[in-house]
Amino acid sequence: MTDLVHILPSFPLSAFAALIPTIERHALTTTDLLTTHPTDLAKRTQLPIIDLRRFLAAIQASLSDDLTPSRPLAPPPSSPSPPENQEEQEDEKEPKNQESQEEQEKQPRPLTSVTSDEFISTLDDGLDAALGGGVPVGHITEFTGESGVGKTQFLLSLCLAVQLPPPHGLGKQALYISTESGLTTRRLAQMLQGNTILREAAESGTPASLDGIHSAVTPDLETQDHILEYQVPVLLSRHEIGILIIDSVAANFRAEFERQGSHGSNMATRSAELTRLGALLRDLARRHNIAVVVANQVADRFASSTTPSTIPRSLAMRGNLSPSHQESPLASRSMPPPSTIPNLSSTPSSSMPFSFFPDDEPATSPALALDHQQRWFTGWGDDPRSSSSLKTPSLGLVWSTQISCRVALYKRPVYGRPTRVAAPITADDDFDAMSPTLKTWRRWMKVVFAPHVAASGQGIENATEYEVTMEGLKSVKKDKVK
Template identity: 40%
Template sequence: MTDILATCPSLSTTPFSHLIPSLERHAISVADLLTLDHVDVAKRAQLPAKEVRRLTDAIINHLHSDLGILSARDQLEDGDRHSIQPQGGQILQTSGVELAQAQGRTISLLSPSLDTALAGGIHTAALTEITGESSTAKTQFLLTLLLAVQLPASQGGLAKTAVYISTESALATSRLSQICSTHPILASLPPAEKPSLAKVLSISVPDLEAQEHILRYQLPVAIQRHNVGLVVIDSMTANYRAEVERGGGKNTSSRAGPSAMAARATSLQATGHLLRSLARRHNLAVVVANQVADRFERPQHPDLAVDGLPPGSMHSDDGYPSDPALTLDHQQRFFTGWGDTPYAYGGLKTPSLGLVWANQLDCRIALIRAARVQSSRKSGPKEGEQSRWRRWMKVAFASWAPDAVGERGVEFEIRSAGVIGLGDDELPDAEPDNGSAVADSKRSL
C-alpha cells in the first residue's frame, strides 16, 4: 500500500487519482518514487512513465514547500522580493530576517519564572506538548494560554484568537472567566484589551475519525477565517486510547497486535506532520496535552550506573545488551522528563503515544507533582499523612530553551488566578486558592 497520503497529507491527489490504485496494488511507496527511476516505477506499476514523473515532481515540490524552499519557476511567479539565489535554481521561501521574526514570537504563561524556563513562553511555528499525570495542572496551563494569546504583543500575547479542541470534557468556561477576572495582569488591563471568551473557539471530538476530519479539513479553514494564533488539543491521547479499548471481544488481539500498532504509528506521524505544517505555515502555536504511563524499574547495567540517578530498565531476556547506552530504556530518561534527576517524584513516568509521537514534537513540557506533608500538630505529621501537592514544570527538550536535564524544574501552584510560579515576586496579589476555584475545574486537570 502506498504511503503518499501519510507522507504528504495536504497534497492534492485529484490529478493523480487514476495512478493511486495501481501504486497501492504494487506497494510502491513515496521512497520508491523519490529514489527509483520513474521508468522503472512505471514498468513495475504498469503506468505511463510521463504520468509517474509528473506525480514524482508534485511530491518533490510538496516536500520542498514544507521545508520552505521555493523553486525558480515559483520565484518568478512570486515576484523579485528575494535578493539571494543559491546554485541549483532554488531559494528559501522566506529571508533569514523573516524566518527569525516568525520563530521568535512567543505566548506568555503570565508567570515570569515559567516564561524564563521556556525562553519567553510558548513559541509559535512549533508543536509543543504538555504532559503529566492526572491533577498536575495540564488543563490549567492550556486555559491560561487561551487567554494570553489574545493579549497585545507588549503584554506577551499575539492579539489573536484561540481554538480549543477537546477530546475528553467540554471547555471550562467558568474557570476561564475566573482566571480572567482574578489574574493580576489580566485584571489590570483596560476593558478594550482584556481577553474575551468570545475569542476562544471550542469544539469536542468524540472519536479518532472525527478528530482527523476536523484537523485536516475544518481547522485550516478556521485558522484563516478567525485570525487564529493558538491551537490547543486536550488531549491527544484520549481518542487513540479509546480506539484500542473499543476492540473488545474477538477483535481485541487484532486491534492490539503489530498491524494495529503500525497503523497507529502511521496515523500519529501524519497527525504530527499536519500540526507542524499548520504551525509553520500560519506562524501559530500548536499545544497538545498528553497523558503518562508508569515506567517499571529494573536493575541498571553496572557500566551505566550514575550516583543519585534512578535505574533504567535495560535488561534483555538473554542478559545485558552489548551496548546498553544505545537502548531506548536508557535514553528515554533524557527526553521524557522523568529519570534524569535523583528526585523520584513518586515514580518514573513515560509520556503516552511512544517514540513515534515524541519525534514529531518541537518541545516537551513535563508537569511533575509530589506529595507535600503537613500537619498542625506540634508532634509533627502522622505516618502516611499528607496535605496538598507540590508541582514543578520542567522542559524535557526544546531547541530554544535552556538545558534542563538533571534539574528539578520550576515550582508552581494552582491558584484562583491560574498557574503561578513560586518565584513570581511581580504578582503579589495572586493568592493561593485550594478550595472552590480549583475544585470547579478539577475534572479538566
C-alpha cells in the same frame, strides 16, 4: 454533472479525467468531497485512495488560491529609465541596490519559515522566563504530566494570553480542541476576573474574552482526523487565530489502539497515524504561523531488575530468557519466539567452543538500551538520586519525534500532622493521631527539550516551582519557605 466546474472554473479537470466520470455517476458534490473522509469515498466509488487524496488536495489548493488575500499585494516595481551616460549609471547603482534590498525584505516569507521571535505568555513572568519567553509560535509544544498537575491550567492561560497584544500575546483568537470534556468556561471566567495582567488589558481597551476562543469536542479518532484535516484549515483562513490547542492528544489514540488482540498490527497502525498527525500539525503551525500546543498523559514506568548489560550473549543465544529478563514490550516484540531459536545444545560437538562469546560479555551496551536513553527525552529518570516514581509520556518514542518542545510537569505531596478535632475521640473512632495527612501538593515545571531554550537539567533542582491559584498560574520563588 458535478458542481466543481461552477465553483472552480479554473480547476484542471483534464488531470483527473479518469476520476470525474465515476464521481459524476455517484452524484458527489464538491461539499461531499470536502466533508467525507477519503477512506469512505474510496469504499463508495471503488476508486484508488491515493488518486482520491491527490484529487482532494488539488481541490483544496484551488480553493486556497481563490481566497482573497488579507493584505493587498505589493505593486510590481516600476522599471527605471536607462541612464544617459556611464556617470549617471554609477551614481544610481547604490540607490538601486538599496531599493532592491528593501523590496526583498517586504516580500512575504516562505511557508517553511518559522518566526522564532514570537511567543505566547503563560501570564506569569517566572514561568515565561523558564520557557525562554513563553510558548513559541510555529512549533508543536507539549505539556505532559500526571492527572491534577495543572496541564489544562497552562492551556487555559494560553487561550486568554494569545488575545492580548504583544509582548504577552499576539492579538489573535484561540482554537481549543478537547478529546475528553468540553471547555471549562467557569474556570476561564475566574482567571479573567482575578489575573492582574488580564484586568489591566481590559482597562486599556484590549480585553481578552470567552468570545475569542473557538472550541470543539472530538470524542473519537475519526472525528479528530476529520476536524484537523478539513475544518481547521478553513477556520484558520477565515479567522485570526494564533494558537491551536489539543487536550489531550493521547486520549483517542489510547482508546482506539490499546486493545486486546493483534497488538503488533495495532502498534504499527498507531505509529503511522501519529506520524501523519505530527506532519499535519507542523504544516498548520508553519503555514499559518500559529503555535500548536498539546497536552499529553503519562503512564507508570517500572525499572527492570535485570538490564541488558547483565545478560550474557551466550545465554541470549541459547534462548533461555525468562519473562523477567525482558526489559520492555519493545524488547519482547523485537525478539523471536522461543520456538524459532535454535537449540545449540543439540547440535553435534566439534572442535569449536560451545559459545562464540564468553559468558561475562554483555549483549549490548547499557548506553544503547531504551531504558537508559528514554530518560533524556521523557523527563523522568534523568536524576539517579531521585526516589520518585518513573513516568513515561504516552504515545511513546514515535510521538516524541514529532514535537519540537516538551515541558514536563511534576507534583509531589506535602504531608503534615493532622489537626486536632474539637469533639473527644472515643475508642470506637478509627483515628490515628500520629499518622501523617496530606496537606497540599507542590508542583514543578521542567523543560525537557526545546529548540529555543536550554533544557532544565537533571531532576527538579533547576525546575520552576509553581502554584495553581484562583487567578491562574503563579511561579514560586526558590527562597520561599514552604
